[in-house]
Amino acid sequence: MTAGELVLSWGAATHEGLRRRVNEDGFLAGDGVFLVADGMGGHDAGEVASALALEALSPLRDVTRVDPDVVVGLVTAAQARIRGIDTGPGGRAAGTTLTGAVVAYQDDVPYWLFVNVGDSRTYLLSGGTLDQVSVDHSEVQQLVDAGLLTEEEARRHPRRNVVTRALGADETPAPDFRYVPVVLDDRLLVCSDGLTVELTDERITQVLLDHADPQQAAARLVDEAIAAGGRDNITVVVVDVTGGNDADRTVTSPRGAWEPDEDTVPSGASAPGRDGSPRAQEDA
Structure with a gap:
């Protein structure tokens, strides 16, 4: 596939869920850039953090040749803007995850340049098989990697929402990068952990296979996560x-009811201990 042959169609859906008053997620889609950010922080700062991150990365839509150095520069700019958010006296510092893919070219051949900070995820569905391209930057993933937790145990662990890298942390986080060739009929999934905490990879795969239209697939995944x-x-x-000429599309799902939330938090922030008990804020 060459640059002149590449055609992408996409769909998106977002919802604050059933326990949140504010949707702190955000996404950027179109012009070869597909990113999701999941904000965190007090005084609605997570909503601001995710929006600032995506705004800082939006110039990628106008870059002719994208490479990791360009992305790192924009991530650094996002970091500075998020660190400047005022969360009020005693407020938890603002932060956000960032994950997704940007179309980049090598010798006029299109590649996905995957980027990831935090525990939001990017998947690639190819040949009927769903592979997680990103690696979670989270405490439970470290326990899985060490052989101390299974994947299923990690899904239920009380610290599953604690990330070890986030934009807004004390030091600018190093994003993970990965190049994968763009292949005809491949399907990309970019999502916040609000999807993956509710649905297994097996169920996500089935929904992606059952719905050929990307907008219908995105909406169905969100609906099932809410139902779960x-x-x-x-x-x-x-x-x-x-190989068609489908137009870019987007949709935002309607709001739901509110109950106490289950937010993503940075490592070191106030969060349940490994036994589920509360843990105080750690020193910086």
């Missing part, structure tokens, strides 16, 4: 590599 509990904000972007 909707404990967090949920954002889904589905991107197809097609």
Whole structure:
């Protein structure tokens, strides 16, 4: 596939879930850039943090040749803006995850340049198989990597929402990067952890296979995550590599009811201990 042959169609859906008053997720989609950010922080600062991150990364839509150095520069700018958010006296510092893919070219051949900070996820569905391209930057993932937790145990662990990297942390986080060739008929899924905490990869795969239209697939995933509990904000972007001329589309799902939330928090912030008991704020 060459640059002149690449056509992408996409759909997106987002919802604050059933336990949140504010949707702190955000997404950027179109012009070869597909990113999701999941904000965190007191005084609605998570909503501001995710919006600032995506705004800082939006110039990627106008860059002719994207490479990791360009992305790192924009991530650094986002970090500075998020660190400047005022969360009020005693407020938890603002932060956000960032994950997704940007179309980048090598010798006029399109590649996905995947980028990830935090525990929001990017998947690639190819040949009927769903692979998680990103690696979670979270405490439970470290326990899984060490062989101390299974994947299923990690899904239920009381510290599953504690991330080890986030934009807004004391030091600018190093994003993970990965190049993968763009292949005709591949499907990309970019999502916040509000989806993956509710649905297994097996169920996500089935929904993606059952719904050929990317907008219908995105909306269905959000609907099923809400039906499964909707404990967090949920954002889904589905991107197809097609040979047609489908137009870019987006939709925002309607708001739901509010109950106490289950937010993503940075490592070191106030969060339940590994036994589920409360833990005080750690020193910086």
